[in-house]
Amino acid sequence: MNGMETPATPLLEFDGLHVTLPVRGEHRTVVHRVDLTVPTGTAVGLVGESGSGKSLTARSVLRLLPPGARVSGDVRFEGASIAAMDQGALRTLRSHEVAMVFQDPRAHINPLRTIGDFLTEGLITTRGERRVVAAAKATDLLREVGIADATRRLRQRPAELSGGLLQRVMIAAALITEPRLLLADEPTTALDVTTQAEVMAIIDEARVQRGLAMLFITHDLALASAVCDSIAVMYAGSVVEQLPASRLHEGSCHPYTRALLASRPDPGAGARALRAIDGRPLSAFEAGPGCAFAPRCPAAQDVCSTELPLPEPTGDGRTACHFPRLAHDGAPGTDRRVPHV
Numbered sequence: 001m002n003g004m005e006t007p008a009t010p011l012l013e014f015d016g017l018h019v020t021l022p023v024r025g026e027h028r029t030v031v032h033r034v035d036l037t038v039p040t041g042t043a044v045g046l047v048g049e050s051g052s053g054k055s056l057t058a059r060s061v062l063r064l065l066p067p068g069a070r071v072s073g074d075v076r077f078e079g080a081s082i083a084a085m086d087q088g089a090l091r092t093l094r095s096h097e098v099a100m101v102f103q104d105p106r107a108h109i110n111p112l113r114t115i116g117d118f119l120t121e122g123l124i125t126t127r128g129e130r131r132v133v134a135a136a137k138a139t140d141l142l143r144e145v146g147i148a149d150a151t152r153r154l155r156q157r158p159a160e161l162s163g164g165l166l167q168r169v170m171i172a173a174a175l176i177t178e179p180r181l182l183l184a185d186e187p188t189t190a191l192d193v194t195t196q197a198e199v200m201a202i203i204d205e206a207r208v209q210r211g212l213a214m215l216f217i218t219h220d221l222a223l224a225s226a227v228c229d230s231i232a233v234m235y236a237g238s239v240v241e242q243l244p245a246s247r248l249h250e251g252s253c254h255p256y257t258r259a260l261l262a263s264r265p266d267p268g269a270g271a272r273a274l275r276a277i278d279g280r281p282l283s284a285f286e287a288g289p290g291c292a293f294a295p296r297c298p299a300a301q302d303v304c305s306t307e308l309p310l311p312e313p314t315g316d317g318r319t320a321c322h323f324p325r326l327a328h329d330g331a332p333g334t335d336r337r338v339p340h341v
């Protein structure tokens, strides 16, 4: 795995992404500030609670935001601003460069069409592939993602397949255009635990074999650190920390990341009660002018409520915090906090 200590070419860059949506006559902030890079061929896990803005961040890459969304900041693919792309460039981005795997395949596969039509339509209409060639590619990909009897499955409709099989079909549909970037939006959340592991292994193997980059959206910190090169943690619409997955436990500096790590179940801890983070998560639109985590943060000081912390380099990555715990400061809870202001 590549860590952030060996920078690669950024394939995807978020530069101060900010998104608002119209809600009952006013615009509400749903993504505050996302600064993030996904280097070529690497996997970045975007981790956060429900409503933290992860999915909207991913959808902004393909300009698939809800109607009325206002976007500022920039998202770039290989240096090209996605907001500035004309329809032709956007179509090329969507059909050749970037593919998305959604959480609920049933909501994204037409129930009236066959699996074969779903998989081959894009190749035939946007690339001019012959139907027989497209069908052969679809058959091979279904086999690759672990679907037996692929030829028969191509003739079936979505209602005839289980959720796990349909998610495999969704993965095959993402791979069939040979993209360079995969956006995987909680691809295993709707599946049972056994199927989750199988589907995650399929995505990971296909990605590594093809050298694909991936933005992997999840609320599961452990899963993200197992399959990704780096981790970006989101809270209330902002990326608060990005660091190499291999350094997550020892190198994380943001109090929210530290609190998430401390609140995970520990099989070796016997009957010790789980540690919860005090307070409740804020939505992006509830955040004030300062740090959104301030009401819950044990390290908060006055400046935290009034000044927004911006991402700055910390030992292994970048952290948006006025008083990050530095890795050399010692164990969590006994840290020395170094003011940036």
Ligand code: SF4
Residues within 6 Å of the ligand: 254, 255, 256, 291, 292, 293, 294, 295, 297, 298, 299, 300, 301, 304, 309, 320, 321, 322, 323, 324
């Ligand atoms: Fe806590 Fe302040 Fe850092 Fe926010 S900026 S995480 S409130 S120390």
